Amino acid sequence: MYLKPTRLRWHIYAVIEYLLNGYGYNGHECLLQAICEAKRIGFSKDFSVGAELINLLLSPTSSLNSKLDAAADFIFAEEASWNDCRRYDCNIDLIDWFSHEANLKI
Numbered sequence: 001m002y003l004k005p006t007r008l009r010w011h012i013y014a015v016i017e018y019l020l021n022g023y024g025y026n027g028h029e030c031l032l033q034a035i036c037e038a039k040r041i042g043f044s045k046d047f048s049v050g051a052e053l054i055n056l057l058l059s060p061t062s063s064l065n066s067k068l069d070a071a072a073d074f075i076f077a078e079e080a081s082w083n084d085c086r087r088y089d090c091n092i093d094l095i096d097w098f099s100h101e102a103n104l105k106i
Contacts (some may be wrong), residue, residue, distance in 0.1 A: 003006035006065070007065065007068075007070070008064075009046055009057075009060065009063050010070045012057065012070065013031055013074065013090075017030075017031055020092075025080055025090060025091070025092055026089050026090055028073070029088040029090045030088070030090035030091040030092060030094055031074075031093070031094070032073060032074065032088050032090075033077070033085055033086075033088035033090045033093075034094035034095055035058050035059075035060060035074055035077040035078050036077045036078065036081045036083075036085035036088065037081070037085045037093070037094075037095050038054070038055065038058035038059070038095060038099070039058075039059070039078045040081040040082070040085055041095070043068040043085075044065060051099075052096055054085070058076050058078075059078065060074040060077075060078055061075060061078055
């Protein structure tokens with residue numbers, strides 16, 4: 001079965017960035033930081049469905065069209081997780097926020 005790649009992930013990222021910008025954060029930088037941190041910390045072994053969805057969302061290399069130009073910054077953030085994720089200009093920890101608001105064990 002052939003799955004046709006879509007741009008859904010990149011549209012979701014754009015919406016997240018837009019929402020964060022609306023709250024006064026640097027949406028792009030905050031999303032990059034969250035992607036970096038998600039890869040760096042990993043998720044607990046006993047994933048809930050919500051945590052698994054967040055893990056999937058914050059794993060841009062799992063996309064069928066991760067080679068698009070639109071994906072470059074996100075892929076770099078995920079692959080650079082061995083480095084310092086604090087280099088991004090964001091003053092909110094989205095991983096902590098997600099886990100607290102959704103009561104997820106991450």
